Amino acid sequence: MFSAEHVTPTRAELHQKRAQIKLAEQGEDLLRQKRNALMDELLSSADAVVSEAEALEEAAAAARRSLALAQAMDGPQVLGSLALARPEPLDVPVSSTRVMGINVLRIEPQSLVRASSDRPHSPAHSTPRLDAVVMAFESELEVLLEVASSELRLRRLAEAIRQTTRRVNALEHVLLPQLRRQLRAIDLSLAEREREEVYRLKRIKERRARSRRVIAQTNLRVTHEH
Numbered sequence: 001m002f003s004a005e006h007v008t009p010t011r012a013e014l015h016q017k018r019a020q021i022k023l024a025e026q027g028e029d030l031l032r033q034k035r036n037a038l039m040d041e042l043l044s045s046a047d048a049v050v051s052e053a054e055a056l057e058e059a060a061a062a063a064r065r066s067l068a069l070a071q072a073m074d075g076p077q078v079l080g081s082l083a084l085a086r087p088e089p090l091d092v093p094v095s096s097t098r099v100m101g102i103n104v105l106r107i108e109p110q111s112l113v114r115a116s117s118d119r120p121h122s123p124a125h126s127t128p129r130l131d132a133v134v135m136a137f138e139s140e141l142e143v144l145l146e147v148a149s150s151e152l153r154l155r156r157l158a159e160a161i162r163q164t165t166r167r168v169n170a171l172e173h174v175l176l177p178q179l180r181r182q183l184r185a186i187d188l189s190l191a192e193r194e195r196e197e198v199y200r201l202k203r204i205k206e207r208r209a210r211s212r213r214v215i216a217q218t219n220l221r222v223t224h225e226h
Contacts, residue, residue, distance in 0.1 A: 007182045009189035017183040024179060028171040035164040037100050042157045049154055052147045059143045063136035070129040078130065092145065104156045107149035112142040 071079055093108040
């Protein structure tokens with residue numbers, strides 16, 4: 001009768017399966033709650049990315065306009081000399097934060113717009129329009145890093161949602177059905193054993209009753225003969 005995935009059909013195993021099912025159902029509920037919270041966080045982060053992307057487009061457009069004006073007024077040679085100035089390395093501090101129990105990389109916000117005296121080219125060889133060009137592109141880079149940080153967060157949240165969904169599906173479609181099959185098989189096997197035991201006891205009781213009747217009849221015949 002019992003052949004469900006190598007599980008011993010005992011009362012102890014029956015109680016254990018019920019406990020495992022309860023634990024798996026609680027885990028499924030918790031994972032669904034986590035996924036819902038991650039979805040809310042994802043939607044909030046997506047709104048932030050859209051807003052920052054619009055700000056980036058505006059900053060990029062402002063930088064292009066500033067560049068076009070400087071090129072028209074100061075000429076490409078002056079802009080070329082500005083571009084040949086020794087670039088300084090840009091340190092981008094990255095940290096990790098936890099969102100709904102998952103690690104998310106975060107680019108630390110920082111101001112990248114520098115004063116004229118802090119830039120690599122000489123102020124004596126610059127003009128207000130060239131300073132405006134540099135400032136506009138520094139502002140664009142600042143917004144770009146904000147967008148990159150938000151996109152990192154967005155991608156990590158999306159990956160966490162996929163992982164959580166896979167775990168929910170594994171519980172819902174694999175583990176819980178397996179445990180419930182095992183529980184049903186154990187229950188059926190124990191019920192069959194109980195029926196067999198009741199039948200066996202009934203047969204024993206009937207045999208004993210027949211034996212008592214035979215003994216009684218025998219004793220009665222002996223009494224009559226005497």
